Amino acid sequence: MKIIIVGAGIAGLASYHALRKHLQSIKSDRAVSIKLVESHTSPANSSRTIGGGIGLAPNGLRAIASISPEAASYIRERAFSGGLMTFRDSEGRLLGQMKAGTAERYGEFGQVMVLRATVHEALLLRVREEDVQWEMKVVSVKEAGEQVLVEYGDGSSELADLLIGADGIRSVVKDSLFNGAYPAMYNGLTGVGGFIPISSLPSLLQESFDTHRITMAFGKQGFFGYSPCTSLSSAAPFIQWWTVYEALSNPTREKIDKTELLTRYGDWKSPYDTPEGGLYKHLIELGYAADPESRTTIPRHVTPRLPHWSNCTSLNSDVRGRIVLIGDAAHAMTPDLAQGVSCAVEDAVVHALLLKHYLPIPQGFEKAAQAYEMLRMPRVHFILDQSRWNANAKRDMNWLSQTIRDWGIWIFCKLPEFVHGGIFMYAAEDVVADYIAKHPL
Numbered sequence: 001m002k003i004i005i006v007g008a009g010i011a012g013l014a015s016y017h018a019l020r021k022h023l024q025s026i027k028s029d030r031a032v033s034i035k036l037v038e039s040h041t042s043p044a045n046s047s048r049t050i051g052g053g054i055g056l057a058p059n060g061l062r063a064i065a066s067i068s069p070e071a072a073s074y075i076r077e078r079a080f081s082g083g084l085m086t087f088r089d090s091e092g093r094l095l096g097q098m099k100a101g102t103a104e105r106y107g108e109f110g111q112v113m114v115l116r117a118t119v120h121e122a123l124l125l126r127v128r129e130e131d132v133q134w135e136m137k138v139v140s141v142k143e144a145g146e147q148v149l150v151e152y153g154d155g156s157s158e159l160a161d162l163l164i165g166a167d168g169i170r171s172v173v174k175d176s177l178f179n180g181a182y183p184a185m186y187n188g189l190t191g192v193g194g195f196i197p198i199s200s201l202p203s204l205l206q207e208s209f210d211t212h213r214i215t216m217a218f219g220k221q222g223f224f225g226y227s228p229c230t231s232l233s234s235a236a237p238f239i240q241w242w243t244v245y246e247a248l249s250n251p252t253r254e255k256i257d258k259t260e261l262l263t264r265y266g267d268w269k270s271p272y273d274t275p276e277g278g279l280y281k282h283l284i285e286l287g288y289a290a291d292p293e294s295r296t297t298i299p300r301h302v303t304p305r306l307p308h309w310s311n312c313t314s315l316n317s318d319v320r321g322r323i324v325l326i327g328d329a330a331h332a333m334t335p336d337l338a339q340g341v342s343c344a345v346e347d348a349v350v351h352a353l354l355l356k357h358y359l360p361i362p363q364g365f366e367k368a369a370q371a372y373e374m375l376r377m378p379r380v381h382f383i384l385d386q387s388r389w390n391a392n393a394k395r396d397m398n399w400l401s402q403t404i405r406d407w408g409i410w411i412f413c414k415l416p417e418f419v420h421g422g423i424f425m426y427a428a429e430d431v432v433a434d435y436i437a438k439h440p441l
């Protein structure tokens with residue numbers, strides 16, 4: 001059985017590990033081969049750092065540990081963990097503080113702040129070089145009898161028994177499934193982010209990282225966040241900083257001039273202001289003094305809700321469930337709940353476990369894909385709604401909406417941890433085991 005995974009990002013690599021782990025034990029007359037196809041070059045041949053810093057939630061770390069304990073350890077050793085999330089307004093006033101995803105509650109799976117590149121490196125551990133085809137772009141996928149035809153940019157093609165589309169927000173696999181009917185949409189928010197060495201920050205702020213994890217400041221016209229994103233004991237720890245603001249006419253990744261940011265945030269106040277100037281102004285100056293390559297402008301795009309994440313309704317019953325979308329290809333969300341990576345890995349684990357269960361019976365691909373959609377879509381749609389709510393809190397506000405938002409944050413921080421931590425409890429293996437117990441073959 002030949003499986004092709006399109007995209008060696010976080011979802012694709014997670015799917016590779018999950019399939020290798022869970023399909024090994026299937027009794028089949030055909031050996032399972034898994035191939036990753038990635039349009040970019042191998043990170044081993046590139047000095048480019050992939051992406052910025054991210055929050056990796058307990059559910060994501062737990063899902064990673066379930067398919068690669070080595071990857072989970074690699075991440076935890078390099079990540080920043082612990083402390084409080086602090087919410088402020090643009091006057092520097094405290095709106096609230098809360099523990100979310102703490103190690104006290106989630107043990108070894110406490111939430112961490114980490115470089116996206118570190119998560120990628122971790123998931124590349126134990127991926128066999130011969131299983132990945134780098135620098136190969138998939139241009140289309142088509143149903144072909146009982147198989148899936150994969151067409152490449154160099155004109156070649158091959159057949160697969162199962163095709164997993166893990167090719168991100170501009171997924172070619174999604175476009176092939178739906179004839180391009182669901183393109184990614186700009187959600188009206190953009191922003192700039194980058195990295196700053198912790199050693200260059202005011203000493204009072206440096207000391208605060210022992211207890212404070214992320215600071216999120218909300219103003220009338222935008223948001224400013226900062227947090228360490230590497231272990232404080234690493235050789236050269238640094239923070240990530242990021243801004244989010246409404247810009248209806250700017251859906252490009254062109255570099256934004258620092259004047260734009262200084263105009264928006266330059267006079268914001270913080271308890272870490274020094275006699276030399278305000279903290280946010282200082283962070284912008286430092287951020288723009290750093291290597292421009294480390295700074296990115298990210299207009300936020302989301303995928304419209306798809307009716308299916310697979311071809312399980314195909315007119316050709318032989319091929320149903322043999323094309324499946326996971327991660328951002330299925331549901332790119334606004335990053336304001338920090339769940340994109342976690343959901344991508346959960347998708348991969350749930351789908352692999354369902355394949356393990358259903359493949360031994362006829363129509364196994366179809367049944368696995370149906371169960372995958374049934375288990376995953378409600379959870380991800382709930383998370384999409386929550387992240388949209390969080391994103392809207394960063395849009396332009398009048399006095400009334402700002403007051404309501406700020407009180408909303410205050411109330412949210414007063415809720416017990418289990419309320420806002422509900423989505424962190426998800427354990428893919430338990431969810432599938434429960435489903436299988438209720439749906440015997």
Ligand SMILES: Cc1cc2nc3c(=O)[nH]c(=O)nc-3n(C[C@H](O)[C@H](O)[C@H](O)COP(=O)(O)OP(=O)(O)OC[C@H]3O[C@@H](n4cnc5c(N)ncnc54)[C@H](O)[C@@H]3O)c2cc1C
Nearest residue numbers: 007009010011039054055138167168327328335338340341
């Ligand atoms: C600004 C920002 C901040 C974020 N912050 C967080 C956060 O704090 N926490 C969190 O959990 N998530 C966060 N996310 C979301 C998270 O980064 C994504 O959800 C996650 O990376 C999705 O992984 P993926 O593998 O599905 O997609 P991708 O990472 O996009 O990977 C897709 C891969 O497919 C390859 N590919 C694409 N097309 C083809 C093709 N035709 N042929 C072959 N290969 C192809 C690409 O090169 C890429 O390697 C953030 C996202 C953004 C934009």
